[in-house]
Amino acid sequence: MVRYGKGIRGTYAIGEISRLVDLSQRTIRYYEEIGLLHSVRRIENGKRVYTDHDVRRLKFINRLKVLGLSLAEMVELEKIYRKQRNNREILRSCSTSSTSVPPRSTSA
Numbered sequence: 001m002v003r004y005g006k007g008i009r010g011t012y013a014i015g016e017i018s019r020l021v022d023l024s025q026r027t028i029r030y031y032e033e034i035g036l037l038h039s040v041r042r043i044e045n046g047k048r049v050y051t052d053h054d055v056r057r058l059k060f061i062n063r064l065k066v067l068g069l070s071l072a073e074m075v076e077l078e079k080i081y082r083k084q085r086n087n088r089e090i091l092r093s094c095s096t097s098s099t100s101v102p103p104r105s106t107s108a
Contacts, residue, residue: 010052017050021058028058035075036061 018025031037032048037057041049064074 012050012055014048014050017055017058020055021062023058023062031058031061034071036071036078 012020014025014028018028021028028037028050029048032040037054039051039053039057041051043049061074069077
């Protein structure tokens with residue numbers, strides 16, 4: 001793991017995160033450009049610094065691709081989620097009017 005700053009753990013250079021999530025560096029930069037990756041920080045010289053959160057996010061994006069979602073659909077879901085901050089609205093936007101999500105049971 002590449003360390004930036006004063007021993008900051010859990011931070012990665014783009015080459016390392018690229019290997020961890022099996023995506024090209026260009027793809028990772030593109031995801032940032034289109035709004036799928038928001039939390040990318042930069043250090044003094046302008047280099048991107050990625051965190052464990054970014055690793056999880058990129059792995060999640062890979063799973064969405066396997067499920068068949070397009071990048072445009074992922075960006076739209078991200079916008080809805082950031083606006084609503086919950087999954088209920090996302091599920092509502094994904095479901096048709098004939099399907100509904102059953103309520104969660106509160107009994108254990």
